[in-house]
Amino acid sequence: MIDTTVAQAQARGRTPSVVLGVLRHGRLAHVASAGRHPVPDRDLQYRIGSITKTMTAALVLQLRDAGVVDLDDPLRAHLPDVPFTRITLRQLLGHAAGLQREPDSDAWWERTTGTDLAGLLATLTPDKVALRPHTAYHYSNLAYGLLGAMTRRLTSTPWSELVRDRVLDPLGMSRTSYHPAAPFAPGYVVHPWHGTLAEEPRTDTGAMAPAGQLWSTVEDLSRWAAFLTDPDPAVLAPETMTEMCRPVAIDDPERWTGGHGLGPELYRVGERVFAGHGGSMPGYVALLAVHRPTRTGVVAFANSYGFADGSIRELGLRVLADVLDREPEPVAPWLPGRPPAPPVAPICGRWWWMGREFQASWDAGPGELVITQLGRGPAQTSRFTPDGPDRWRGTAGTQHGEILAVRRDPAGHPRALDIATFVLTRDPDQPDQPG
Template structure:
């Protein structure tokens, strides 16, 4: 996110956020609930409802964050990839020889995106409420026949899949997961209140009776081998730092480009609704035309969600200490939406380029793919932006390559090569983008148009 000075949230915005949070806590019957909104990478609103140890929760109150732990593990795997230690297309067994045989051939990308097809849960007993000593070895986290679907064919959420990824991180780093997390993510981001086990002040996890306003304490288990699937505890203050990182990257942890890769959909939604998906360790959600990335989380006694919207430079967090009854994913999305609608993002001031290559101006302006009009614009950093002249259509950013070609960075042309074709005099005659020919006039040059042009050219319609 690009930092820009803005005032605190307006009173009307704060009132709307408070109403949404208070309604969620009362109707969801949560013993406590804390919410927060981030703007430009910093918290601008935090509110706690209910009680923790006799007082409302604060930004420093620890809650268990459940499956949001998986995003931390995914970051550690992507760090190994960016260091050249592994490739996401590698089979798990190439780096983790002790992996159960049925999982050895699954790729790391499939495990990250929950497309490996392996079981959603461990064999009994329920891993979230039992001590990790019940299954001290990796062999104990999966049943004898754990494959439920063909690998790569569908999204099937798997908690043991992330336990395997956590074991991979430990093997390649030669240290326990907690030490790797602290050194590679928590310390660089200044997250001093995130830990594998609870540290005071922290909330007690509760189950709320469905038909009476009474509580049952939930155990705060150390899940051992399953820790990478949901063990972490954190605070709104720390998750604000993590949310800022997820939206914009941090060179001390992962580059912005790698975070953008994590936010790219890999797995389709599981069900009839197409408003959600999964990237590399990140849940993805379409909310009122807004693209959110983050993760939900649940463990007995706790619920959690962190969403970020890089386009809006906003994020939202919701943490509660109840097992069920509160839709925290929707709540956090609503907190972000309320802020965006009440206080739309103020665009950065337009500024001319500091410098440019005059030769690139020759490529800008209108071009035609057949009769379809597109435009190429020169952007900061020397990139080109291709898009429809009017209306919807294919668009992409293009980056200059050492050999004089241009590489598509996103959209339909991601990974495709644009070549600038010149005549003997050095004048640009046309562009070739993945075999598509772009000319300065609609079907302007039959000599370069695949299939040629009718010799009579353009004509009036039939009488």
């Protein structure tokens, strides 16, 4: 089924070659390919374009986790050469800064040899801010050129070395490189009338490299896709990756089908949200998309810039949704649990607030207290972990971050659960009183 879908996309899109890999449980499970110029396989390099931005974002978040920067810092605090006083790192990562899309140049930066950092910074003036921050989603390649410049300034290490040393090498991505490394697929423009091929230049984009320079293979990029679903803590904390995949801006306010996190793009397909990024450079298009809860994903490449104007994204997202629909995750069996500790056991059971029924239960695996609202539509569940005697901190659900305090009577029996001033009691007719 996947092989046929890829073959049809290659034929209809009139592209020299297409290759697509499917991940299940974080591993490359299937590779489908079509075309003969060249014949693609899992070790053939293609240019990944803006998928590079997700790695640049990871470098910024590494610096944040190390305490070097705060995401709400102005860029100018760490890159004093820029003329923007208020634009923050968070806004740049999520394309919410309003910064203009491309750097100033006499030619398209992706198709010409790039300038150095001094040359890029010399083009900046305050009017490069096209919109006030957060007034609209406004994709900006320039933003990521500047974020890469900041990582270099803060570490005294070129971006190409940083991404190699802090991301690619630790994840075993030996076939992902700054310049193409044979075997690689040449990139083409396909003539619209007679189908002939014109090869595109393979440029070094210089200071704009953090926005789209890298090359990779299906095998290698699948490692990065797997990392997005289950990060290696030695490279990036799992909770940081979760933060990166939360929306900063919605790019489709009418239908909410897409948005942007702190680096990754977000795609809503039906009731699922996928994280990843698209990529394009002259002669190449690419897609990476993952469903983080199931560690399922796709990576896809084609070596024609005009591949039916967006077909690589359509192809990849369709395959990913089909895989999840046709091969759902196996249902984990229910297993008996261990009893909670004596102070916790009496908390479990039914509770009430304003006539609404709640259930407190114990999840022995992670050692969490689970509060579920019953009835009245889909169940709403919040999870809490211990935060001191009779004190619990919300870790998931509607009460994430809030404190649950257990109120006890003089005999030590739980009489109320105070969740951020919403007080649950055992009796639906007797609301608890302060004190």
